Amino acid sequence: MAAKLPFADTADFEAAQRGLIATVPEGLVRTGGGTVLWNLGEYAFIDGELAPSTVNPSLWRMARLNLANGLFKVTERLYQLRGFDIANLTVIEGDSGLILIDPLTTAEVARAALELYYAHRPRKPVVAVIYTHSHIDHYGGVRGVVDEADVKAGKVKVIAPAGFMEAISGENVLAGAPMSRRAQFQFGTMLPRGARGQVDAGLGKSVARGTPGLIAPTQSIAKAVETHTIDGIEIVFQLAPETEAPAEMHMFYPQLGVLNMAENACPLLHNFIPLRGAVARDPRIWAKYIGDAIAMYGPKTKVLIGQHHWPTWDSAKIIDYLEAQRDLYKHIHDQTLRYMNRGWRPAEIAEAIDLPPGLAERWSVRGYYGSVSHNVKAVYQRYLSWYDGNPCNLHPLPPAPAAAKFVEYMGGAAAVIEKARADFAKGEFRWVAQVMKEVVYAEPQNKEARALCADALEQMGYQAESATWRNAFLYGAQELRHGVFQMPVRPGMGADTLAGLTSDVFFDLMAIRLDAAKAAGQSLVVNWRFTDRNEMLALTLKHSTLTHRMGETAANADVSVTTTRATMDQIVMRKLTIPDALASGALRLEGEIPKLAALFSMMDPPTGMMFEILTPGEGR
Numbered sequence: 001m002a003a004k005l006p007f008a009d010t011a012d013f014e015a016a017q018r019g020l021i022a023t024v025p026e027g028l029v030r031t032g033g034g035t036v037l038w039n040l041g042e043y044a045f046i047d048g049e050l051a052p053s054t055v056n057p058s059l060w061r062m063a064r065l066n067l068a069n070g071l072f073k074v075t076e077r078l079y080q081l082r083g084f085d086i087a088n089l090t091v092i093e094g095d096s097g098l099i100l101i102d103p104l105t106t107a108e109v110a111r112a113a114l115e116l117y118y119a120h121r122p123r124k125p126v127v128a129v130i131y132t133h134s135h136i137d138h139y140g141g142v143r144g145v146v147d148e149a150d151v152k153a154g155k156v157k158v159i160a161p162a163g164f165m166e167a168i169s170g171e172n173v174l175a176g177a178p179m180s181r182r183a184q185f186q187f188g189t190m191l192p193r194g195a196r197g198q199v200d201a202g203l204g205k206s207v208a209r210g211t212p213g214l215i216a217p218t219q220s221i222a223k224a225v226e227t228h229t230i231d232g233i234e235i236v237f238q239l240a241p242e243t244e245a246p247a248e249m250h251m252f253y254p255q256l257g258v259l260n261m262a263e264n265a266c267p268l269l270h271n272f273i274p275l276r277g278a279v280a281r282d283p284r285i286w287a288k289y290i291g292d293a294i295a296m297y298g299p300k301t302k303v304l305i306g307q308h309h310w311p312t313w314d315s316a317k318i319i320d321y322l323e324a325q326r327d328l329y330k331h332i333h334d335q336t337l338r339y340m341n342r343g344w345r346p347a348e349i350a351e352a353i354d355l356p357p358g359l360a361e362r363w364s365v366r367g368y369y370g371s372v373s374h375n376v377k378a379v380y381q382r383y384l385s386w387y388d389g390n391p392c393n394l395h396p397l398p399p400a401p402a403a404a405k406f407v408e409y410m411g412g413a414a415a416v417i418e419k420a421r422a423d424f425a426k427g428e429f430r431w432v433a434q435v436m437k438e439v440v441y442a443e444p445q446n447k448e449a450r451a452l453c454a455d456a457l458e459q460m461g462y463q464a465e466s467a468t469w470r471n472a473f474l475y476g477a478q479e480l481r482h483g484v485f486q487m488p489v490r491p492g493m494g495a496d497t498l499a500g501l502t503s504d505v506f507f508d509l510m511a512i513r514l515d516a517a518k519a520a521g522q523s524l525v526v527n528w529r530f531t532d533r534n535e536m537l538a539l540t541l542k543h544s545t546l547t548h549r550m551g552e553t554a555a556n557a558d559v560s561v562t563t564t565r566a567t568m569d570q571i572v573m574r575k576l577t578i579p580d581a582l583a584s585g586a587l588r589l590e591g592e593i594p595k596l597a598a599l600f601s602m603m604d605p606p607t608g609m610m611f612e613i614l615t616p617g618e619g620r
């Protein structure tokens with residue numbers, strides 16, 4: 001890697017520092033009580049150009065770049081706060097107040113970022129918040145920078161792309177637990193920082209801790225291109241749905257000559273499916289929206305910004321940069337389909353495709369977050385699903401019993417470990433991890449197998465250019481060596497996210513917790529009325545399945561419930577018990593009440609998310 005890539009090109013280091021006014025004070029963000037939520041000091045080991053032998057030199061370079069932090073003047077009236085979290089907070093100075101774009105993940109870091117701005121610029125009120133897309137690192141800290149009362153009073157606008165709230169529930173809520181668990185691997189949040197641990201997250205150093213929240217948008221951008229003047233700043237919004245997020249938009253500010261590509265043109269290869277898991281994204285449409293932005297705004301753009309990383313200046317460089325991004329996504333999409341159409345399978349295509357000359361040696365398309373390999377598999381999945389078409393793969397044994405057979409056929413665990421040790425010595429780490437997975441699944445308590453598997457994953461982590469691959473491999477090694485770190489069971493989502501869910505999704509969430517065995521043979525119809533949202537619906541239990549119909553009342557209901565969604569949210573968050581809600585009158589029931597109690601007893605209790613990944617886990 002060190003020989004192949006243009007390390008003499010240091011333009012990005014200049015761009016990452018350009019316009020710096022002040023760095024993050026002490027590199028720290030603390031709560032009022034002193035708890036450290038963000039600490040750049042943990043990364044002090046990242047100094048010097050030469051990568052340690054345990055970090056891919058290309059990733060080391062990005063890990064250095066992502067250390068740039070503080071308040072930056074990008075151009076007249078436009079500032080960015082970087083290095084307070086994984087994403088950037090962008091500030092535009094309107095005629096009377098501030099327009100904030102993407103208030104980071106948690107209230108504490110967003111507040112700290114805005115305070116650094118105020119330390120160097122006039123303390124004007126926030127008049128608008130814009131969310132570029134539906135990922136939590138772009139909206140979660142909103143309560144740190146605006147008061148919801150001001151939003152309700154119309155003093156602060158909150159603007160988001162159409163489908164923003166639906167996208168939040170759709171992407172992260174129903175599969176929330178496994179997604180959070182897998183995100184631990186993607187971001188390496190629980191890995192020690194260090195040359196043998198977490199060095200970066202690709203998009204930034206890491207995700208900030210603290211209190212996430214959400215204030216729902218007061219204005220949706222719904223047309224393909226919409227222009228609004230906000231506090232004297234003309235903003236051309238370009239919707240780009242189904243790209244990096246289901247709801248996402250770019251912005252062009254004509255007076256400033258600035259194009260904001262949100263998260264669709266970061267200086268790296270992004271994900272078609274992140275390792276945390278997601279519905280497969282559409283790289284074809286992603287490339288098209290980048291192309292549209294080039295055509296509409298490219299020649300007029302003097303500065304390109306994104307909501308991660310540093311800007312690009314100069315129109316010709318910007319167009320060149322965006323063309324590389326466009327072609328990066330289109331190339332992987334097209335070449336994957338080309339091989340698919342010749343009958344190749346996902347892992348074979350992933351091995352065959354690499355970036356072409358002209359792209360491969362550009363820093364801005366390297367796979368620090370996504371990788372060509374897993375993005376190829378995402379394209380395959382988008383078009384042809386998980387099934388590779390070979391009927392031998394249609395109904396295989398599940399992982400643990402299959403592993404037991406494999407190991408038995410190969411002559412037992414000791415024989416496999418001996419052979420794998422020889423391959424480890426030859427540097428065949430991919431294969432060693434692959435075959436040791438079988439031994440670990442056959443014999444989860446086999447210490448030798450776990451240790452050898454961990455050693456192989458660790459070497460793969462040290463080699464990886466992608467920060468998310470490195471984190472996943474190293475965290476896998478850590479769990480094999482030390483087991484799963486058990487955390488207390490917490491509510492799966494914050495109060496704001498829960499309150500933001502439509503009642504339709506609220507009942508979907510209830511339905512996915514139904515224990516089918518406990519519900520066997522039971523049937524029940526419940527009418528619900530939420531007086532605070534003026535909603536009614538009929539919920540039916542039949543065939544061990546819950547279905548609901550919004551806006552309907554069933555004539556044959558066994559039970560009727562009258563309450564508020566706010567009360568139900570409190571019950572779900574375990575801040576209120578059903579008996580207390582009944583006693584206070586917040587919850588009123590009519591009909592066969594024991595049947596409703598029986599329904600609640602069929603629901604899975606909250607289980608947390610720290611399930612086994614590196615070993616089979618119970619009952620599987």
Ligand SMILES: [Zn+2]
Pocket residue numbers: 087135137138203263308
């Ligand atoms: Zn982001």
